Amino acid sequence: MQDGKYLQTPLGENVTMTLEAYADTIIPGAKRGPGDRAIAGVATGGGAVQAGALELLQWDATGIHDGLEDLARRVNAHAEAYAAEQALRLDPTVPPFVALAYEHRASLIQRLTTPGHPEKEFWVLLALFCNMAFDSAAHLHTAQALADGHPGLVAMGIPSPDADGLWRFEDFGYGRALADPHPDTTPTGSPA
Amino acid sequence: MSSAVEHTDVLVVGSGFGGAITAYHLAAGGAKVTVLERGPWLESSEFEHDYKLGSSYTRAFDFVVGNGMSVLGGNCVGGGSVVYFAAMPRAPRFIFDRHGSIGRRMWPAAISRGTLDPWYDRVAESLSITKQEWSDVSYAGGLWAAACDHTGRTANPLPVAVDNSKCVNCNWMMAGCRFEAKQSLLVNYLPAALAHGAEIRPLHEVQHISRTPDGDYRVHYNVVHDEDYRIHNGNGVIEAKIVVIAAGAAATPVILQRSEATLGIMPRSVGRYFSGNGERLNTAVINEDKAAELLGLDRGDGVAYAANHIGKGPTVANWDRLDGSLPEYSRYSLEQLYFPPGLGTILAQVPDATGPSWFGTGKKELLRRWKSWLTIFTMIEDDNEGVFGPPPATGNAHRISQQMLGRGNLSYSPAKTTIRAWEQSDAEVKEILEKDGLAEVMPWTNDLVGAYTVHPLASCRMGDDPHTSALDDRNELRGHPGIFVTDGSAVPGALTVNPAMTIAALAERAVPGIVQAARDKGVAVSYGAPAPDGSRGGRKSVLPLLPSLARR
Numbered sequence: 001m002q003d004g005k006y007l008q009t010p011l012g013e014n015v016t017m018t019l020e021a022y023a024d025t026i027i028p029g030a031k032r033g034p035g036d037r038a039i040a041g042v043a044t045g046g047g048a049v050q051a052g053a054l055e056l057l058q059w060d061a062t063g064i065h066d067g068l069e070d071l072a073r074r075v076n077a078h079a080e081a082y083a084a085e086q087a088l089r090l091d092p093t094v095p096p097f098v099a100l101a102y103e104h105r106a107s108l109i110q111r112l113t114t115p116g117h118p119e120k121e122f123w124v125l126l127a128l129f130c131n132m133a134f135d136s137a138a139h140l141h142t143a144q145a146l147a148d149g150h151p152g153l154v155a156m157g158i159p160s161p162d163a164d165g166l167w168r169f170e171d172f173g174y175g176r177a178l179a180d181p182h183p184d185t186t187p188t189g190s191p192a
Numbered sequence: 193m194s195s196a197v198e199h200t201d202v203l204v205v206g207s208g209f210g211g212a213i214t215a216y217h218l219a220a221g222g223a224k225v226t227v228l229e230r231g232p233w234l235e236s237s238e239f240e241h242d243y244k245l246g247s248s249y250t251r252a253f254d255f256v257v258g259n260g261m262s263v264l265g266g267n268c269v270g271g272g273s274v275v276y277f278a279a280m281p282r283a284p285r286f287i288f289d290r291h292g293s294i295g296r297r298m299w300p301a302a303i304s305r306g307t308l309d310p311w312y313d314r315v316a317e318s319l320s321i322t323k324q325e326w327s328d329v330s331y332a333g334g335l336w337a338a339a340c341d342h343t344g345r346t347a348n349p350l351p352v353a354v355d356n357s358k359c360v361n362c363n364w365m366m367a368g369c370r371f372e373a374k375q376s377l378l379v380n381y382l383p384a385a386l387a388h389g390a391e392i393r394p395l396h397e398v399q400h401i402s403r404t405p406d407g408d409y410r411v412h413y414n415v416v417h418d419e420d421y422r423i424h425n426g427n428g429v430i431e432a433k434i435v436v437i438a439a440g441a442a443a444t445p446v447i448l449q450r451s452e453a454t455l456g457i458m459p460r461s462v463g464r465y466f467s468g469n470g471e472r473l474n475t476a477v478i479n480e481d482k483a484a485e486l487l488g489l490d491r492g493d494g495v496a497y498a499a500n501h502i503g504k505g506p507t508v509a510n511w512d513r514l515d516g517s518l519p520e521y522s523r524y525s526l527e528q529l530y531f532p533p534g535l536g537t538i539l540a541q542v543p544d545a546t547g548p549s550w551f552g553t554g555k556k557e558l559l560r561r562w563k564s565w566l567t568i569f570t571m572i573e574d575d576n577e578g579v580f581g582p583p584p585a586t587g588n589a590h591r592i593s594q595q596m597l598g599r600g601n602l603s604y605s606p607a608k609t610t611i612r613a614w615e616q617s618d619a620e621v622k623e624i625l626e627k628d629g630l631a632e633v634m635p636w637t638n639d640l641v642g643a644y645t646v647h648p649l650a651s652c653r654m655g656d657d658p659h660t661s662a663l664d665d666r667n668e669l670r671g672h673p674g675i676f677v678t679d680g681s682a683v684p685g686a687l688t689v690n691p692a693m694t695i696a697a698l699a700e701r702a703v704p705g706i707v708q709a710a711r712d713k714g715v716a717v718s719y720g721a722p723a724p725d726g727s728r729g730g731r732k733s734v735l736p737l738l739p740s741l742a743r744r
Binding site: 025026027028042043047059060061062063064103106109110113114115121124125127128131132134135136137138139140141142143152155156157158159161165166167168169170171172173174175176177178179180181182183185186187188189190191192 | 240241242243244245246247250257281282284285312316321322323324326327328329330331333334337338340341345346347348349350351360361362363364370420422487489491492498499501502503507508511512514525532533534537538547548551552553555556559560562563591592593594595597599639640641689693
């Protein structure tokens with residue numbers, strides 16, 4: 001029902017890079033090329049970025065779309081403070097969060113999402129949508145995403161549906177008793 | 193919107209179990225019934241197998257993040273029954289004798305398993321609930337049964353409201369059943385209510401209630417946009433002699449709190465004593481070789497399991513701890529469940545993580561083994577710790593996304609007894625599934641969105657004590673005659689099993705009292721409709737119980 005109504009907020013390059021780095025920290029993937037700074041390259045195959053995290057985040061249906069620039073600004077400010085605290089030198093040619101190595105990106109996100117952090121809700125929400133891009137491709141029709149080789153759905157091993165786009169499993173169970181039922185089970189099948 | 197005020201005899205808020213069951217009986221008995229449902233009205237053909245935002249999966253669900261507790265509920269005509277997994281066990285006998293933290297029996301003296309059984313029978317007849325056979329059990333349920341057996345435990349196929357002759361084991365129940373195998377309210381009570389003249393209005397979200405000068409009620413609603421629920425398209429008012437509130441335990445108390453300004457003071461227990469049904473999830477990653485070697489499992493092609501995605505939600509539960517001789521807060525059930533991607537995968541944790549447990553490289557590896565996941569759903573006895581804060585501007589949450597995701601004002605800080613019960617049940621799940629290296633298990637993290645429930649209860653509960661219950665033992669709101677609450681919020685506390693059967697039985701039981709209240713206000717209505725399909729067995733056995741329920 002959303003086809004043809006894909007409203008996206010245009011983002012600046014630094015904002016995009018920062019959000020990609022955040023998404024890649026949640027579900028990491030391989031670098032898209034030798035010059036890729038946003039993706040840390042700590043995993044093989046596609047991660048949240050390749051799965052379409054930025055497309056999902058920018059979709060107005062999420063409700064997070066109009067806060068992305070603010071989130072990028074905030075996470076970069078946190079990255080600067082983190083780097084100062086850890087005595088890390090940041091490459092000034094990329095946004096501060098992008099300049100962090102993967103383990104530091106992860107460590108910072110752990111801090112930001114820990115219960116008690118005043119901005120925790122924002123960072124959890126951002127992580128939630130990054131994760132959803134990978135584990136459910138919430139910006140795409142599922143059957144089409146699978147047909148197109150979506151990196152998350154394929155990595156999870158979700159099989160393709162029938163030709164009509166619906167899943168059916170003829171073989172679904174072992175077909176035999178595998179335990180004794182509780183001795184107090186009532187005739188209706190409920191606990192006593 | 194027209195400025196003329198509409199009138200009805202009985203206004204029902206919500207069309208899940210509490211709303212559909214009461215609407216059917218009251219309409220069948222002759223009352224003019226109007227049902228306001230905040231969610232859309234989806235037909236079976238509209239139930240999609242699609243995770244995309246805007247599909248039936250996100251249109252029919254509501255996920256409200258609170259402080260320490262997040263609630264997943266239905267948001268459509270049919271309510272929770274459209275998205276539920278149709279597991280319908282009755283609550284064990286000991287549940288009705290629970291004290292919780294109030295030092296006395298939480299349930300009304302009039303309700304026990306014995307007195308509720310005839311009402312359970314009515315629901316079983318109406319929803320065609322059947323005891324599953326082993327031949328109906330999914331691979332995941334079979335695996336859980338075999339693991340329980342391997343550690344000297346029992347395991348039960350669950351009673352369910354599923355027509356197995358139509359079920360294709362697609363595991364898309366949460367998006368609505370495309371095949372009409374699941375016995376949601378869309379295939380029984382609701383069509384029967386419509387046939388008797390009830391009117392159902394989707395996308396009508398009730399905000400508050402006020403009183404008319406002659407003692408009737410005025411129900412104020414907003415009309416919600418059919419695609420972007422953040423947008424409202426006007427509002428309106430309907431007057432009714434009787435109001436039945438069944439908006440779900442995460443919404444009913446919010447409507448009543450917001451009505452306090454116009455209706456007058458609410459019972460103290462409105463918006464308190466919320467229970468998440470003690471729910472908790474564990475994710476196990478099965479070692480496929482061990483499943484074959486230890487449990488002798490084989491799907492027929494040499495694969496032992498790898499079937500997380502196949503089935504029909506929960507099919508098997510372990511009930512060894514449902515023992516009334518054990519102390520309160522140490523009894524629980526352990527149920528195999530399917531949890532779809534998108535809503536909960538992020539909360540699954542990496543076993544023995546050295547870095548982050550819910551994201552990162554380890555989490556990606558965990559996701560790569562998703563087909564070998566087995567989810568175990570724990571239902572312990574919690575301590576009714578939830579309290580609702582001030583109501584949001586509209587509805588029960590500030591909506592973030594166009595559908596599904598919102599921020600609510602429910603606070604939940606688990607008591608020591610709750611934490612201990614979760615720890616005890618987590619340890620038992622681990623003991624069962626990690627024995628001999630069968631699997632690695634971790635509970636879901638509570639750090640991100642707090643505890644997580646799909647079965648909110650008790651936020652406007654029944655009882656005998658006016659201080660600790662908002663409703664009397666016939667579901668009438670104390671101090672506000674003619675307002676009844678019949679959804680999960682009326683259930684006094686955690687049940688240790690899936691609650692839909694108990695919510696439905698209590699709604700059936702509430703009907704004679706509502707009929708009497710309507711008659712007292714001059715509505716020509718009687719009690720005595722058969723089951724929605726015309727079956728009469730259940731009705732016969734409740735007839736002797738009517739005098740005590742219809743008293744005023």
